[in-house]
Amino acid sequence: MRKTLVYGVAAALLTVAAVLTLAGWGDDTAKLPDWQALVLGLVQGFTELLPISSSGHLIIVPWLGDWTYLKEHESFNKTFDVALHLGTLVAVVAYFWHDLVGYVVAWFRSVGHRSIQTEDEKIAWVIVVASIPAALVGAALESFIEDHLGDPWQIAILIAVFALLLFWADKQPEEREIGDVSLKRGFLVGCAQTLALAPGVSRSGITITAGRFLGLSRDAAARLSFLLLVPIVLGAVLLKGYTDVLGGNLPSGWVGPFVVGTIASAGAGLLAIDWLLGYVRRHDYTVFVVYRLAVAVILALLIISGARDATF
Template identity: 65%
Template sequence: MRGGRTYVLAAALLGAAALLTIAGVGDRSGFPDWQAFVLGVVQGATELLPVSSSGHLVLVPWLGDWTYLEQHDDFNHTFDVALHLGTMLAVGGYFWHDLVAMVRAFVRTLRTRRLETPDERLAWIVLVATIPAGIIGLALEDTITAHLGEPWQIAILLAVFAGLLWLVDRRPATREAHELSLKEGLAVGFAQALALAPGVSRSGITISAGRLFRLDRDAAARLSFLLLVPTVLGAVLLKGLQDVVLGDLPAGWKGPFLVGVLSAWGTGLLAIEWLLGYVRQHTYGLFVVYRLVAAAIIVLLIVTGARAATF
């Protein structure tokens, strides 16, 4: 699914989300559908661009003084599943043929016990790169939730990893993603684990790691997108089981859940299409500047007392 079909589907998804929002389907006191729509759009764009979705999902409510999700953990967990499901559907649909080819290649390697084709190598690179984030995320989830994610911390991480992206993006591009070794793939996975801290950016740090290993800009972005599917799928399944299937769903979850999924899905498709077209002709410098400006604005708001340093 590329080009024109992507725009048509994205428009349909965003249109459906907007109609549900206007109709107030499942609207809930304290967390109306329009906030769910905004956060879905934010998730769809920032999960796939190297600017930190988890950071923006803190910063937007912080700026708007939306406190409902922060004060209602059960609802927040359910809604978080919806947003990540939306971006996973966007990546899964856009790269469907690539993903099917990789799964077939992976199964083939189990039979032949060799890595011969680009798809076979890429399948194993994605597999080993997924492992660190999964293990570290399970082990440190409570610690990360308790100690990271404040606006002042997000500002620091946005700036620091903007600098890293700028440095590695200056390296020459000599390789495709399937040319990485499994050790390099594992290193990309450990880099991805850093994105558990809001402000780092999962796509940003994996793109940075890819550029460090001399992937061209398009290949680094594609590898980052492909890594999202197993990483987010695992998180969605785990959180979905814990918070949706086995948990007690909060009243009024269906409307915001559906609006969040649709808006994140539609915006995610647009973000993928735009980023891949953009980096074929430009550097990642635009995102470096954006991160630095965002960090400066956060600091300015805190220093002037317009917003508190914590949320």
Template identity: 65%
Template sequence: MRRTVVFAVAGASLALAALLTVAGAGETAGSLPNWQAFVLGIVQGATELLPISSSGHLILVPWLGDWTFLQENDAFNQTFDVALHLGTMLAVGAYFLADLVELARAWLRTLATRRIETGDEKVAWLIVVATIPAALLGFLFEDVIAEHLGEPWQIAILLAVFAIVLWLADRRPQSRRPADLTLVQGLGIGLAQSLALMPGVSRSGVTITAGRYLGLDRDSAARFSFLLLVPVVLGAVLYKGVTDVLLGDLPSGWQGPFLVGVLASLGSGLLAIEWLLGYVRRHTYDVFVVYRLVVAALILLVIATGARGAGF
């Protein structure tokens, strides 16, 4: 996707989300305000695609702002979270459309020939294999994760621990591309991706870490991480769309916040992809290591001073 197109689409998405927010489109009393959905959409788009944990930030921002609606409406919160992920999936899909189409063709070709011969065919199967662990574990342990993980103090610890793991992995030589990986190594990246079900780990962060540990260059690790997002989020969007939206009973006034959140996430997600890919061609991932450590320290400081409770 050309840079000018990226900025045009991102700007249009963010502008439309802002206009809907100001107009109060679809907003009803007692539901999530559009302005909070707008802020969380921007946060989601940036933090999902940068290795700093979107799920952690989507908890920390309401915690710091004392926004209680999502905390008090857990079913709405989980579905809204998936809606925000839809925005980042659309960002990745738009940015890497040509790559995704070619990978889909390559995968279908292997089904017809029953052979894996080209680099694209290998990468397509790596994505399939790497998707399985996170999809399976997410389906089996969704309720356990929602009930026992995601407290601010836990997020702080995971941000710090996986910052150090990223720093160590990023010291590895840059000697490989995704097509050089084996399917077993792809499964390993998938198992690493499943760790991101814990808020504070970061899906992009842990998959980039796994890729760098296996010797992928920084650009390839980021690109492969972005491509892995599409099937996982698509599955979650379809599942939640059927169970919670079509068959469920969401509170009235959900349409406005959902639309605003998706548009804001799409816009900020496109900008995050464009910036990150340009940045890691010339730099290490150390800036994200430092950011994670600083945020972790600030969370613990806020808790220690009593400004906010350790739980949320």
């Protein structure tokens, strides 16, 4: 998408989300208020696509604000999470629509002649191969992750540790572009992506880190990270949409926050993609390392001082 179109669509989406919130459309203050859904949608859109951990921020923000509704209502939380991820999926698909269509066509063409003959065919297979580890591990460990990971003290540790790892990786030379990624390297990035199932690691952060360790340029690492979001989030949205939405009953009070959160997430996601790609063409990832370390320090101080509980 061209920059003017990106910012125009993003502005329109964010305006719609804000207007719906101000109008109280579908709002039920006894459930999840529209204004909280708007905030969480913005958080999801920006943090899913920047290397700072969306899952961690979606826990930290309610923890800081003492918003307990989602924590206390698991079915609502799960379906709202589907809505937020749908928003960021829409943003990535819209932004990379031309590329994604080309890769899908190239993949089917490659399957048809049973070989990899072009750069687009190789990239398409890299995306497929890199998506397999996270899909398998996510399906196998989803319940364990939900039950044992995601407390603020854990997020503080992971957000700091993987900030330092990103800093180290970003010191590596820029030797390859996205078309130079082999299937083996793609699989290694996919294996690294499984770590992002733990809140605080960051899916985009760990895939960018792995890409930089493998010599990808900063722009190529970011682009690969965005492309890998599509099959992973699409699979999660379809699976959770079937099990938690179609296979269950939508919770009461869902209309306002689901619509507001999805629209806000899509608008913020478009801005995050365009900003990050423009930023890393001229700068390194240090600003994200500093941000993550600052967040970790703040979380630690809040917990140690007793201002907030270590768990949520």
